[in-house]
Amino acid sequence: MVFKYHETTKHAQQRYARSLGYMDWSMQPDPFRVYNGAKTIKLPLAIENSTPPYHLLDAQLPSAPLLKESISQLLQFSMGLAAYKESGGSSWAVRCNASSGNLHPTESYLIMPPLMPEQDSKSSIYHYRPKDHALEELASFETAFWKKLPENSFIVGLSSISWREAWKYGERAFRYTQLDAGHAWQAFVVSAKMLGWKVTRLDRVSDADISTLLGLTQKDRFFEDENPDMLFIISPEDISPKLSIDALVENIPLKFEGIANKLSPSMQKWDIIPAIEEATSQVQIPQPTTLRSEIKKTPSRESKDVVLNRRSVHVMQKDISTITKEQFHNMLASVLDSQDAKENSAHLAIFVHQVQDYEAGLYVLVRNFRDKGDLEKEMDAKFSWTHTEFEHLYLLQTRDLTSTSKAISCSQDIASDGAFSLGMLCNFTNQLKQHGAHRYKELYWECGAIGQQLYLEATSMGLSGTGIGCFLDDDMHRLLGLTNNRYQILYHFTVGRGYVDSRIMTRPAYS
Ligand SMILES: Cc1cc2nc3c(=O)[nH]c(=O)nc-3n(C[C@H](O)[C@H](O)[C@H](O)COP(=O)(O)O)c2cc1C
Structure with a gap:
């Protein structure tokens, strides 16, 4: 299926990959996911926070404590909006993470240990809402999972709504969706470095487990498909990418709060997209790393x-x-x-x-x-x-x-x-x-x-x-x-x- 999909979606001079060939504005998907009915927590803006010079990000920086303020900075400088652009009477948001055609298929979620006193001993799952720089609380639950991790560690999950890309790019959209997920991942890596935190992608976690953690299996809460991409641990210390999350998955509630907003009144179906999503959903066991760079960096801005x-x-x-x-x-x-x-x-x-x-x-x-x-x-x-x-x-x-x-x-x-x-x-x-x-x-x-x-x-x-x-x-x-x-x-x-x-x-x- 992968070889077939890849060949089918190649662009050639005489034949571009299949798409509508025009944009049907009546079906344009909403670029912002909202969970209606979920409790919203506004995050304090981090714009005034001072951050390390860019060229020092690879140095061992002291790690920030895990607080609402540091989480806010992490999110604002990775998946947050960077500005609004305006021209000819229209206006659009641009974000810290790049996305093909500015369509932003990638959604991000946090799985947090108990942080706030009012949470008692409850862990929480949140969806990040970049438009308002807010978190939506989807679930709270008890778990002993965090004992396996250094203090101040938490989890980020990424997922994708490929319809946002398919609306414009048709069958080639799955490729762009995955590239965008990679952009978002690296945006988190860099934003975490500003706080002295490390990002470790867990490379043995199944798509099914990611879906459970993010509530994506609860199909009755969604109009359009949202698919799991990856999970990473953010921590002051290096973590093994092999870490098992079984102890976390078994504590996840069956039903989350909030119903995902409908992104389009209707959708154009491209059968090859769910087929490639399904074909690539089984993770296999991987191997170790490679080259390191030793270049001295030029002094740079914050x-x-x-x-x-x-x-x-x-x-x-x-x-x-x-x-x-x-x-x-x-x-x-x-x-x-x-x-x-x-x-x-x-x-x-x-x-x-x-x-x-x-x-x-x-x-x-x-x-x-x-x-x-x-x-x-x-x-x-x-x-x-x-x-x-x-x-x-x-x-x-x-x-x-x-x-x-x-x-x-x-x-x-x-x-x-x-x-x-x-x-x-x-x-x-x-x-x-x-x-x-x-x-x-x-x-x-x-x-x-x-x-x-x-x-x-x-x-x-x-x-x-x-x-x-x-x-x-x-x-x-x-x-x-x-x-x-x-x-x-x-x-x-x-x-x-x-x-x-x-x-x-x-x-x-x-x-
Ligand atoms: C995977 C990917 C593919 C892209 N392909 C093109 C392209 O072929 N031509 C182009 O002009 N811009 C391309 N872009 C740039 C996007 O259009 C741009 O990221 C988006 O409009 C958001 O603007 P920003 O990067 O300034 O935030 C691409 C970006 C990504 C992430």
Whole structure:
């Protein structure tokens, strides 16, 4: 099913993946989930909180206590609104986590130990409502589960409403939904670092258990399907990704408070989407990690300013998009190690357009040496694989790739007018055969997390970036000389200097 879905939803010049081809505004889904009838808890805004400089986030920072205020900051600087944009009489919210087409399929939930005195000994499950920066209490219950964890640990669950993406993108929507989940995950990782907290994704938890924890199995509370993505523990300490949550799941109440709002009056069905959701719902047991980066970071702004000012650009200023070698290296170093407990699977095939001291051409950043020999064998035999001064980066071919990268990115100028653009090239068939179909989602999460990190790194250096989900899959594979699906490109990204459209006004996210 995964191989079928992936092939079916490839974009090609003569045939884009199936979608309506236009937007039916009467069916536009609400981007904000609300649980009607659930108790709402307003969170204090964290905008005045001081946060560590962005370049120090990887240092061992002191951990914040677990309080309503710190939870509020975590959420505001990960899944919260960053601003409202206004133009031509319409207005829309932008958030700290990027999302394809700003459609935001990802919802987030907290599972908290007893925090407030009025909770007695009760643990609680909350849904985060970014629009009002509030929590909705869905359930409260007793559990001894927290004894297994260091003090001040709690759980975040992510889920997705793929209809929000399918409304616009049709059958390819499942891919975007998973990339967005990866962006949200990395947004949490960075926001947690600001508080000296660590994020560990639990890689043995079944989708069924995540659904139980988030109340998603209670179908009578939902109009549109909402599917489980991932669970992570946030804690002052490192936790084993193997941690079992059985002791928690057995204490979850059968019935939660609140009925999920209806997002659209009606829905267009794409049969392949529930089919791929079902096929990828069984998790299999994984393996250990890989490369670490040792690059010295350039002093930067306060981290909250970086996450709040992250934006996609839709026009690059070609004439001034050249970046320095150090900026380029910083960007690459920031995505060398994966947040995941599993091995990195995504490598970066990079089109260098305008980077000082680098010749224009095709490069590859190998993020896992397990694959290096294999990549050399699979890719075009003419590639030179010349070492560069950045340890894991190889020059394959010098060449002007501006028009090629634009053509491959669905003719989008942003891919050619920046300093560099790239495709995330994943070890595909072997990973799926080894780890099972659920790995398909995990590969997209890894790519989404890389995308979110690249956005933030670019923002921290005064540069701009944009995720590119629209690309011609097999044209990119042909360029790399790939003749089978052992490696597949799952996501593109571009970096440069963006053009700020002064006609678009910005208003604060929360009054
Ligand atoms: C997975 C993904 C795919 C995207 N694909 C494209 C794309 O092909 N072209 C584009 O101009 N923007 C693309 N974007 C950028 C989104 O449109 C942008 O994130 C969204 O409008 C929200 O704006 P913001 O990033 O400024 O918050 C993509 C973003 C994500 C996360």
